[in-house]
Amino acid sequence: MPPKHCFLGFLICFFPTGVVETQSAHESLKPQRVHFQSRNFHNVLHWQPGRACTSNSSIYFVQYKTYGQRQWKNKEDCWGILEFFCDLTNETSDIQEPYYGRVRTTSAGIHSDWTMTRRFTPWWETRIDPPVMNITQVNGSLLVILHAPNLPYRDQKGKNVSIEDYYELVYRVFIINNSLEKEQKVYEGAGRVVEIGALAPGSAYCVVAEIYQPMLGRRSQRSEERCVELP
Numbered sequence: 281m282p283p284k285h286c287f288l289g290f291l292i293c294f295f296p297t298g299v300v301e302t303q304s305a306h307e308s309l310k311p312q313r314v315h316f317q318s319r320n321f322h323n324v325l326h327w328q329p330g331r332a333c334t335s336n337s338s339i340y341f342v343q344y345k346t347y348g349q350r351q352w353k354n355k356e357d358c359w360g361i362l363e364f365f366c367d368l369t370n371e372t373s374d375i376q377e378p379y380y381g382r383v384r385t386t387s388a389g390i391h392s393d394w395t396m397t398r399r400f401t402p403w404w405e406t407r408i409d410p411p412v413m414n415i416t417q418v419n420g421s422l423l424v425i426l427h428a429p430n431l432p433y434r435d436q437k438g439k440n441v442s443i444e445d446y447y448e449l450v451y452r453v454f455i456i457n458n459s460l461e462k463e464q465k466v467y468e469g470a471g472r473v474v475e476i477g478a479l480a481p482g483s484a485y486c487v488v489a490e491i492y493q494p495m496l497g498r499r500s501q502r503s504e505e506r507c508v509e510l511p
Contacts, residue, residue: 306391307330311392321373325342327383344371427472451490458483459484
């Protein structure tokens with residue numbers, strides 16, 4: 281498709297068929313699909329370029345606010361950027377508060393209108409990673425130690441804040457007997473130290489785990505398999 285050109289605030293689009301389409305450049309530049317993606321309370325605003333008349337010279341401007349506030353705040357690190365994302369983790373750290381973000385673009389001296397997200401509440405919407413596992417062989421058993429994912433926050437003493445401060449978590453541990461190709465759930469509970477016994481000597485086993493959040497009825501993805509062979 282030939283390049284599109286902007287004249288006097290309107291987008292003139294020339295197509296191979298010879299059809300000429302005129303649109304408001306403000307509307308055509310407007311960012312699309314503006315939304316938050318949240319993982320372990322790392323809250324990042326994402327968007328896509330407008331439908332037309334965008335180029336490598338387009339730059340983006342991001343603002344945010346808490347629900348109920350009238351005044352939008354500029355995100356200084358995302359003011360006039362080329363990327364299609366902006367990290368708003370620090371600006372959305374009160375995880376039970378609802379927030380909004382919005383984005384506009386400028387290209388060839390023309391400014392788009394703002395595109396706003398829907399209401400975003402980190403506590404409801406963040407996705408939790410699976411637990412990290414450490415596995416040790418102890419007298420023919422497997423000792424599994426589970427670690428909840430790290431969060432971007434620290435307490436007043438500078439220590440990492442645990443996700444267990446925000447949610448009731450249930451850990452689920454599964455073991456797979458490789459020779460039988462059979463999976464079995466061996467633990468479900470709040471504890472993070474699990475001993476798996478009654479294992480056959482000389483057999484190979486793989487262990488996987490996940491986190492379940494009862495209040496939200498949501499579970500994490502499963503961890504990567506950790507495999508061991510018993511002597």
